[in-house]
Amino acid sequence: MDKVMRFSSNKEVGVFSESSCCLSYTVSVLLQEFGINPPVYEIDQDPDCREIERGLVKLGCTAPVPIVFIGGKLMGSTN
Template structure:
């Protein structure tokens, strides 16, 4: 859990993903489209990926990827991120965290 929290706090936007996950790809593309440059941690390419996956699950992330942190806070997985995007709050969260500027 400490590693997840540490990584999640190092940048304004952080996404934990797996390289084979299509929803992970979609969420990353959404962030890039909004002008954010998130830190992306591919769990299937990290030696401690399985342990981080267990930590993410304990935060309530099921499925465990994509897991999105904005401003060091866990925001959710794909359904929550898409919901925030559709209601316009995702962009404001990214602005408030300093991940994008306008």
């Protein structure tokens, strides 16, 4: 949960992603087309990936990825 809070609160826009997720890639490209180059946290590249996923669920995320935060506020997924 600590990693989730640190990443999401220190960014104007941040995306939690998985390296093999096509929707995560699409969200990142869409944001870039609006002139936003968000930092992307690849959950599956972190040894604590299950802990991060549990932390995101505690914050109210129902879909696994992509999860978008803007100004520290959970915006949600592609749903």
